Amino acid sequence: MSFVTSLYEKHLMQQISKYPIPEHVSLVISETDLLYADGFRKLKDYVTWCRQTGIKMTSIYIEVLDTEETLKSQIIEKLTSKLTEYLTKAPGTIGYQIFGENGELQSERKGKDFQIYISVGFGGRKEVTKAVRDILEKVKEGKIKASEISEKDIESRLTVKHEPDLFIRSGGKHLSDFLIWQSIYSEYYFTDVDWRSIRKLDIIRIIRDFQKRQRRFGK
Amino acid sequence: MSFVTSLYEKHLMQQISKYPIPEHVSLVISETDLLYADGFRKLKDYVTWCRQTGIKMTSIYIEVLDTEETLKSQIIEKLTSKLTEYLTKAPGTIGYQIFGENGELQSERKGKDFQIYISVGFGGRKEVTKAVRDILEKVKEGKIKASEISEKDIESRLTVKHEPDLFIRSGGKHLSDFLIWQSIYSEYYFTDVDWRSIRKLDIIRIIRDFQKRQRRFGK
Incomplete structure (x- = not known):
């Protein structure tokens, strides 16, 4: 990260700290976003950024391509077990719930300062x-x-009881089959940046935009 | 309309005619959008533009502000009867269905070349x-x-059986409680232009963007 980017990031972090931070952020990515080489590292980064900015909860939908049934189940199984493995290693104050294709709870842990819901194809x-x-x-x-x-x-x-304040859809402008009931009042953010290239700066900017909308709304 | 705008509009109409036109377009507006002086004329214009561009069906959600129950019902009743009156006068080839607050069908007519679904607060x-x-x-x-x-x-x-291809949300970037089940594959268009200022040109532009997304998707 260049010196200038780092300065800019600090500046924005200060700016967003002045206004309420969204509590619950939803994210839609695809299975390929996770399966490529650095997919899990990016997920870890994302969780770190959420916690650094003060977000309390994130729900993540992994869209799984509609493909041949057996293959699809295999992909979902693999993803679910890799996600469990990854989250077991996360700091103990992070709680999580992972739901499989039919909504069964695959694994969970209680946490006290951050909560992650992951839905693999559900x-x-x-x-x-x-x-x-x-x-x-x-x-x-x-x-x-x-x-x-x-x-x-x-x-x-x-399954997910909390309505998201903010919904991030990376790469793509169609809606998604995630939290259709819970998201009717959510602010929606489409970003052209695809998931693999997303940076902390992008998340901070989205939060800043969210705060601007909220403030305009209050007028 | 200026001469230049008119030329530009013609140019864009030619452009969009080369690619598939979305069949079913959804629109979310608010009760105040309709209740202001020119609200119904704008609705009439919108239907005309849809038909001119080749759209076959539109579903319209009139969001009604959550206010005191009796007042809310009165607003819904008034809007429903004015909408019925307005649609009765529309050309006979236009079919429509108007649904009230609890989803009861308030009035309908069969049509052969265009279909309108209007949901008042439902x-x-x-x-x-x-x-x-x-x-x-x-x-x-x-x-x-x-x-x-x-x-x-x-x-x-x-109530509405057809999934929208395109979802237009004017003035505002949060989602809405409309067709939550049917819209999961819809392309979403937020426009900063508020409903009262929307022109045919805006609708054509949205269709052009829609076609671009579809073509990129095909690659």
């Missing part, structure tokens, strides 16, 4: 469908009345 | 919840087995 449509199956069970058991089903009943059964 | 969370209640009815009647509920069962009960 998108929002599947998440909502799972909640519906769950509601049906309760109705069958007579614990909920069908006529009283409300948005709250779906909401309370979703 | 967002995606409500839409999904309504689908769930519907599924529960079928389960109670023994027509569906609870264990077999799939994404398709939710999908087939949504």
Whole structure:
């Protein structure tokens, strides 16, 4: 990192520290972003940057290409086990939950100063469908009345309970099948920078933009 | 419209006619966008522009400010009746469906060359919840087995059946509670231009950008 970049980064860090930092940041990347040589190091960097800027929670969706079923499952399995291995080594104050293709909790740890949710190919449509199956069970058991089903009943059964303040979509401007229910009030950031080239500076800039939007909104 | 703008518009119309036009375009505006003096004329213009460029279908979400319940219902009722009045006068080849706050169909007409869905304050969370209640009815009647509920069962009960190709969000960069299920593959366009100032040129530009993204995607 050049001297100038480093100075600029410090300057921006000071700027963003003056205003509220988004608490929960969501990120969508693809399986290839992780599978290339430095993918996991970039993920580690990203988590470090989040913590340095004061973000408390990140939810990460790893989009898995719709390919032949067996291959897809193998990729998801490999990613899930590598992610678990990687997160086990992370500082103990970092908590995490990793969800597999069908929303089963693959591994977790409680943490006290930062929380990571990782979803490997488990998108929002599947998440909502799972909640519906769950509601049906309760109705069958007579614990909920069908006529009283409300948005709250779906909401309370979703895997990720926290609505993101900020949603980062790197390389690509279409939406994604992640947190479709939780993200309706999120601020959206498309960045042309692809995931492999993303720097701390980019994250800080996104936070600064987020704060500007919030302040305009308050007027 | 100046002579230069008119020439530029013609030039762009020729350009976009060379590539596939998005079939279904979604639009999110707010109730104040409609309630100001020229709101309905702008809506009429927008529909005309859609038809001129070759778009086949538009779904429009009128976000209604979360205010005191009685006032909110009054606003929704007024908007719904004005929209019905307005659409009744539209050319007969234009079909439409207007949905009220709780997803009830307020009025509709079949059309053969263009289709409009308007949702007044009926967002995606409500839409999904309504689908769930519907599924529960079928389960109670023994027509569906609870264990077999799939994404398709939710999908087939949504109010709007068509996934948008392109999603236009004018003035504002947060997502919205509209078509949360249907829009996961949509291309998203935030425009800084607010709804009242939007011109045909803006719509053509958005289509041109959409086509560029599609072509890059194909490579």
